[in-house]
Structures are given as structure tokens and as C-alpha cells.
Amino acid sequence: MERIFVALDDSGALQEQSLNLSAKEKLSVYDIQTNKYWLMDHAREDTFRSLVDWVELRIQIMEEAREETDGIS
Secondary structure, X not given: OHXXXXXXXXXXXXXXHHHHHHHHOOOOHXXXXXXXXXXXXXXXXXXXXXXXXXXXXXXXXXXXXXXHHHHXX
């Protein structure tokens, strides 16, 4: 997703809303619901940049959780 965002910044030809919707088509209903709650909780607009930020945060949390559980076992 980050590469797509960079391409969006560089080219300017892509429509951000269309890109946002295309990316969300790949998500589960649960992920879209979770993203919408995150947007409301953080007073963010529903944009592709916000979606990228949310995905990056989820990845960071998953990595931290994995590190914590690896230390326990």
C-alpha cells in the first residue's frame, strides 16, 4: 500500500477515493468496521492516507504482540 501511496503522490493521475475503495475491496467486513471505528476515534477522514496509516498501525501492533508472545514461550 505504501508503494501505491508514493505512486499517487508522484503521478497525481490516480483518484485517491477510487484507490481507497479499491484497497478496501480487499479487506474483510470486520477490517472495514474496525477501520471505521478507528477513523471515528481519531477524528480522521476516510482517505487512502488514513487507510495506509491504519494498516501500518495494525502491522506494528501484530509485530509487537508476536515479540511479546515469543518472549513468553
